[in-house]
Amino acid sequence: MSTSNHHLNNRPTAANLENPLYYLENMETVVAWVANHHADLLSASENAQLSAFFELPRPARALLTRMVMRSGDLFRADKLNYPELGSPECDALKKLVVEVWLDAAPLLTLDDLFRLYTLVELRPAFAPILMQAGCAKNLAKAQMRKVLQNTFGDARSVVDWLGGCGAPVVRVNSMALFDRVRLMFFGNLRQSWSDFVLVELGHHRYEQVQFTSEARAFSERSQVDTYLAMNDCRECLDAGMLAAEVWAQVPQPSDNPWLTSRRDRLLLELGRQAERQGERKLALEALAASGHREARLKQLRLLERMKRFDEAWAIAANWPHAELSDAEAQGLARILKRLAAKVKQPAPLALQRPPLREFTLTLPQTGRSVERVVRDHLSSPDAPVFYMENTLINSLFGLLCWNTIFKPIPGAFFHPFHSGPADLLREDFVSRRQAAFDQCFATLHDGGYRRQILDSYATKQGITNPFVTWPALNDALLTLALDCIPALDLHILFKRLLLNIREHRSGFPDLVRFYPEKSPPELCYEMIEVKGPGDRLQDHQVRWLQFFASQGIAASVCYLRWQTGEATP
Template sequence: MSMHLRPAAADLENPLYYLKNMETVVSWVANHHADLLLEPERARLRDFFELPRPSRALLTRMVMRSGDLFRADKLNYPELGSPEADALNELIADNWLDAAPLLTLDELFRLFTLAELRPAFAPVLAQAGHAKNLPKARMLEVLRDTFVDARTLTDWFDQEVASVVRVKQMTLFDRIRLMFFGNLRQSWSDFVLVELGHHRYEPVEFKPEVRAFSQRSDVDTYLAMHHCREWLDAGVLAAEVWAEVPHPSDNPWLTSRRDRLLLELGRQAERQGERELALQALAASGHREARLKQLRLLERMKRFEEAWAIAAHWQNHELSDAESQGLARILKRLAVKVGQPAPPAPRAPEIHEFILTLPQTGGSVEAVVRDHLSTPEAPVFYVENTLINSLFGLLCWHTIFKAIPGAFFHPFHTGPADLVREDFVSRRQAAFNLCFAALHDGRYRQQILDTYEAKQGITNPFVIWPALNKELLTLALDCIPSGDLRILFERLLLNIREHRSGFPDLVRFYPENADNKPRYEMIEVKGPGDRLQDHQIRWLHFFARQGIAASVCYLRWQDSGVTA
């Protein structure tokens, strides 16, 4: 496959569609990351394509499943077009499978049924004074001390049983999966077993200099961090995992992964009573959640002066609303402990509210209020989080899909992989500045409309195509001042994960209003018994501080006796 050829996903009508998708993945990695593979690994990938098709398909099926051990009698794939046994023999002959793997007792019990295991272990159980009809879990428990070494199948069983094989190249396929997806969270089924054709993807130029993994050691570092996270999830002591955490990297993308690992390690260490280790891990993590956790832990350890110094310094940084709120609460408590004046709490602006009492029609509360308020002169649209996000996505389209290291790994991305990382904006700051310059000089309107026409239907993490139409887009550009768009977009970028939700449900436009009067307003709708959520309140406070018209409509149903 050429480096410049754009791969396509297989059609699900093809019974071997999963094989075609696997071949796409392997070809992509072999072409784009050949220098990160050792020569024996590259040779194995060449061997993969030289296997007969049924053998390639069977190997793909095995790689996709969990674990690396398989019973031959459980491999049933009629779409291969030839007997599974023939494909197995080919894979064994070509050294893809181990036909006589060493099996631990736990592995044996996972592979075989109770009825198959009882005859093999009945004499041992009887000799130890146990009943021969023990349940499977109990039998495994009592046999563990006796059988500590791994054995071949013929050593475990006297009678003939189904053969077992082990995939020998699973670590290579894991390395391929990592280099293709950019993570090990996604399984093969996220690509190999899905129909990607119903999506349209923005083309991204894949040059060597924009790869997240620039050298093989980057892949090794990621794999080491992945194993650390697996150990934490398995309950291994945080102190033991800490010793295995890779050293800091000069690769920003790997640094963000390490920050996340240290955040989790700090949490685990605190749960395990290792408070000093928890502090060390949290202090070393650059993850934004680690800051508040570090301060709260210092507070619980009564190290108030230390916590106060960190909190007072952090207060001068640019923070999201949730961080500001959490920090303000900590500073207020710490001030009492260190004898300092508490920082003045910011005064929350008033949220405008009104009540509507309407007949119950069976529609959603948002639709009922929209239909009641909308007039030809002042149309109302149900947009929730879609409108502002989509306007941002259309204006900044090329910046969002800018090819930089760690942003894109393959041609099937719906958006950049670093979208919610803390350095998402800083790594693209110059490009975002150009986008915002268009808001200042008026070019933004045509840019948004042109992008809307040119990119129709292409996936974008901010643009929600089904919610957009030309009427809504035109009214929004007519009625929302560019200055308002700028401050809304700036807040969105301050914390994308947190701020791209919580927008009010409705927007009402006043296209006939003079320029010196508001030409739009946002309305959050709450039905009977519903309350504002924290992220909605923060947006409403932001609107109030910025002078953007916004309100909350509490809907009551006529004759229901239920009020908001």
Template sequence: MSELIMAPGHERPTAADLENPLYYLQNMETVVAWVANYHSDLLLELERGCLRDFFELSRAARALLTRMVMRTGDLFRTDKLSYPELGCPEAEALDELVADGWLDANPLLTLDDIFRLFTLAELRAAFAPVLEQAGLAKNRPKARMKEILQEFYTDARTLSGWFGEVASPVVRVSHMALFDRIRLMFFGNLRQSWSDFVLVELGHHRYEQVEFTPEARAFSQRSEVDTYLAMHHCRESLDAGVHAAEVWADIPAATNNPWLTSRRDRLLLELGRQAERQGDRELALHALAASGHREARLKQLRLLERMKRFEQAWAIATQWEKEELSDAEAQGLARIVKRLAKKVGEPVPSASMNPEICEFTLTLPQTGGSVEMVVRDHLSTPEAPAFYVENTLINSLFGLLCWHTIFKAIPGAFFHPFHTGPADLVREDFVNRRQAAFDQCFAALKDGGYRQIILETYAAKQGITNPFVAWPALSEELLNLALDRIPAADLKIMFERLLLNIREHRSGFPDLVRFSKEIDEDAPRYEMIEVKGPGDRLQDHQIRWLHFFARQGIAASVCYLRWQDSEATT
């Protein structure tokens, strides 16, 4: 067992080879070993004992248990378990798991359980006497039959209590709650299933080696794991349609854990939405006001408008206007403020005028290529090369400059060695929690050191996955041209806008970049070009970037491509 459970600071876990028929077991062992070591202090002694016992099982029993844990639910018909790769009959592995307490061979089953586990034909045969005695036809559809039988069966019973000894045996996984806790501590969420790790070829990526220290863990104490599990239960209740007022009573209290706070903010946002849909507007207001999620405030203002609480909405809106906002937030707030001003007797704010977007049209023959490549090839010359970059270039330059900040080991950012990027990348406090480190990155743009940092990172980290860096699109030629021709001041303002709202702003960049041969400081040394083919139009996030470029004096335009009429060219 000592070879399987690896202590932090020793050999890093690796992904299984998919050529191994039991690769899923190897990946599961990696998960269990990682949590058993890295989060040992957050587990009860009974739980630690279970994990030690897991590795004492035979290989076949561990593999079968892994297969069952990966599937939906905790109840299984033994006759439906077929895994030839185990190397022994499933019955042998089942007997071992039952003997060691991993499976309950005689679980209590509800009517819902029975209807999930057995086919319509089996159910009709089993319940025919009851239906016949009640004077009901036994050939009813499954849902209707269940509805009728609910009047007769309200208690849970063993399988023999339902069907006698004729039904195929059913077992229940005994420690599913422990496996859920392990999954949470490994992934950092319960949204991801076991298959997201156990059944994927992790070796497809090269991962940055983040330093895992006790101080960098998202969960520093067991109570924080319990708080997350409680919030997950609340979210499941909301998704199941439970009234928001019932769920509100179960929302855990706020903690001083920033990562858990962001999760709680998202839960409160969803509860506010649900409360409003269910007609409980007062609760919706309370939930939205308590949420720090960036979407909550706009929703709160719109709800106050609908409730005709204009003065209250105006006070919140005018205060919010003073804060730094993303384009989408500023746009939504401006619309609300304009409507509210009329309601509260305040002057209607003058609408800020966006600068015009530069446009031009090209008429070119069809070559069979995409519109972007056709325009790129037409505009590109040896003196002024053009590249198709879309969202890759500026994001990549940012990712290379800020590499160590992006992969900074702070609580809630990394849970295991197989992250392609920080788990909190698009959360509201991503930048704030790393502000000092980002300030150092931006200082390099000011003192000129950024070029060396980017080039050294490009060489040292080649091929390692980064959520901003698109390696296949970033050639040395493109990288050097970009560093030569794009001024540091332009990179700074683009990076600043990117960080205002990463989810929103890392897309919408123009398709092409063309570099000028001009070295004159007064002439643009590069330009960005969005390409639109016949019938295509600009999307909102593209328009916002183009307006931003125009305001900042960055050369950017839209090229509308038209195809030459075939008859006109003959």
């Protein structure tokens, strides 16, 4: 396949925004990447089309890229104005029509017509019909369309609609192919072309993950088709289609774990939609078939609303608590308490939560944030305090488990510009990497974790990682943290983090105070959540604080009050 100046075997780079055609360079990167890594998942004609894309003159490639990036597949020729092409748009259009990338005489529905043309342009064509219908001459566009919609149900060419007065319209013939390319590059259809083509990717540094055929999310074309079918189902749900109609179109389960997780999410949303539409039986069926972590609690709540208490109790009472995050365990406990009374079973014992440590400071207002005011007040040379919030523990985890996070497994990485694995927040993120995570955690027991964290800090400096906040770290802080935080505490914290990454990456206390002169079993560090006047703890913060207390990790809440006479912020 000829790819102009694109080198398929080299690692692609992002275009420079100073180049007026930077969007074309980025599009060429996408197409070349897919052509190189996924040619076997494309048909012969699709591969030929991608090859032909690079054979087009640059202005034609750029104009086609502009149209692909925009919404829809229909465009007025007179509205295509891109001076950076370096040649007239009409010349590029002619080339694209000759090469069959564009249809120069597409059939338009009435909706298409009213979307593409103005009221002034439409009135002359429909004036006789509107006059015959007894409509006012100054009828608004929406009213005009409503009058005409029952008369014109077929699609017609622009000439048939407007005679010779209508500006020409073209349709992109290959939008489905570009959608397929977009899916295989991004790993989803949620991201638009603008997410890649119109950003300066060179602003970030990305981990160089090894791309192999074994690590691809799609191993055969049918799997791409399955994803596209599921995406159609989701779009139908979003458009308000009846859940029962969408249910009939949901693809069968796949043996591809990555596709399975996507199907689980689709069934979760279908179950929600079915319940909203009064289809409770279907909602239960969809939720029961979904492996999404939110599905079972929703299934229990629906059974409860349907007064099917025995079924709900049988599921809830046998649900392993080890699988649950704190928020999920809390939700399950509330359901069990309600169900116990209905099925005449002993209510489960309420989990005893240890009391939270609290203290109050009254300080003069300085105009700085409450966190920094408390930090500066508490900090001393022998007990320095740092404002870290969610950055420290997450960063230590990201540095320790760097290679595991960026392990090239199917469905994790689709292109060279990922800041982290695409499946990071999916239910099976940990289980698919369990052995590798176990090796990381083993270093917390044999002492190797310190060298592993420091090596990652030194060799990966500045590379994007979903857990590591580089501006918050420095050598001194990292050394202090590793000196003062016991490996056992890191193990405990990291385990909880992995239990539900979406939920547990936030909620850490604002401040960390270190005691570098002390040694275990003395207190070597503590975490402090700061709350100013009128502020209160959020649920996810309470859960972290309760977890700290249950694990014997020093943490407290500082309530800051301003000295009398000072204004409250």
